[in-house]
Amino acid sequence: MTENLIEIEDLTIGIQRGNRQVRIAEHVDLIIGNGERVGLVGESGAGKSMVLRAIAGLLPRGVEVLSGSIRYDGKDLLALKPAHRLRLMGPEIAMVFQEPMTALNPLMRVGDQIAEGSIRYKGMSRRAARARAIELMSHVGIPDPKRRAEAYPHELSGGLRQRVMIAMAVSLKPRLLLCDEPTTALDVTVQHQVLRLLEELCDEVGAALLFVTHDLAVINQTCSRLAVMYAGHVIETGSTGEVLHDPRHPYTRGLLESAPDFDLPERQLVAIPGFAPNLAERAPGCAFAPRCRDALESCRASDPTLHATADGRMSACFRADELFQKVMV
Structure with a gap:
């Protein structure tokens, strides 16, 4: 075994x-x-x-x-x-x-x-x-x-x-x-x-x-562990607690911000703008870039792969080490 x-x-x-x-x-x-x-x-x-x-x-x-x-x-x-x-x-x-x-x-x-x-x-x-x-x-x-x-x-x-x-x-x-x-x-x-x-x-x-x-x-x-997929790619992995409370990808953050929390009913929900890409007509670069509020021009030029961040997490975001603050759900 x-x-x-x-x-x-x-x-x-x-x-x-x-x-x-x-x-x-x-x-x-x-x-x-x-x-x-x-x-x-x-x-x-x-x-x-x-x-x-x-x-x-x-x-x-x-x-x-x-x-x-x-x-x-x-x-x-x-x-x-x-x-x-x-x-x-x-x-x-x-x-x-x-x-x-x-x-x-x-x-x-x-x-x-x-x-x-x-x-x-x-x-x-x-x-x-x-x-x-x-x-x-x-x-x-x-x-x-x-x-x-x-x-x-x-x-x-x-x-x-x-x-x-x-x-x-x-x-x-x-x-x-x-x-x-x-x-x-x-x-x-x-x-x-x-x-x-x-x-x-x-x-x-x-x-x-x-x-x-x-x-x-x-x-x-x-x-106990979670993998997040977007447009056919795994874009973040980690323990469930880490991913849900401290995400390392803008898409994961968007999912959390758009999900209601009954413990925090006053929290305003923020929808992810736009739509998921048509996989038959994918443009170059990060698939989430057209919907991402933190995307740079470099994000639209090349496709990030899943990699270890500075703190040992796994994310497919070029800016994972600079963007994220704790998100509570």
Whole structure:
């Protein structure tokens, strides 16, 4: 067993648009230790979900990894044969999707869907796997699990469907749990319950967690380390506390200043001006420069890479060492 469970190095993901190749994630570096919980945050279109799907081998049709490596427990996933890689999904790597209604099979009872992994990978009998599925449903807080195991996905609420997805994901006790905005469609109360459930299950099975979201409060509650993405690039990394309370990139600062803080209701929110760039028509220089109030002409000329700042933090900003003062959230 290696010290780092996942090591992503210089990962670039692209899609072909006519005669052009559009890079939707570029030069991504990310490390997840055994049992570590890492958040990946950024606005829609930043490339977060594509990184997650590249790890799982579930990139949409037409989207491909152009370069780089994804090492899982020392093995390069991109170099594995499809059949070998597929065998890792479930027993080793599991995924919880944003919208379970599109991820669950509408023609199968949810109990059978949870039991499927135990039958396929553990060789359990259908009866034993079904009993295990009901046990898991109870464990993730689904009331009356024996009756609800007979239900089809459309017969359950969004919160219960998400719990079914989590039960499926942890049924084989994976070492890595990938979560693609699993609480976005849930109300605040159910969201809190699902996050606590994920934390408890990760502790129980010792799984590492990579949690993709645009919600800073969710990351603050769930993850010990954080990576921020913008326009396909990782632009800042660090411990969750450091990044949220003392950012080293103007985009991260903008996210924090535009997010409400219920402990400081009098604080004025400041929106980030403009829009995220069209990745098919990216101009030279820093992708955030057109929206950045601290950008210089040099920022528009060359693209900063993720580098260590004077205090040992990681930022992709030329001015990281001179700009930032503490931002409380």
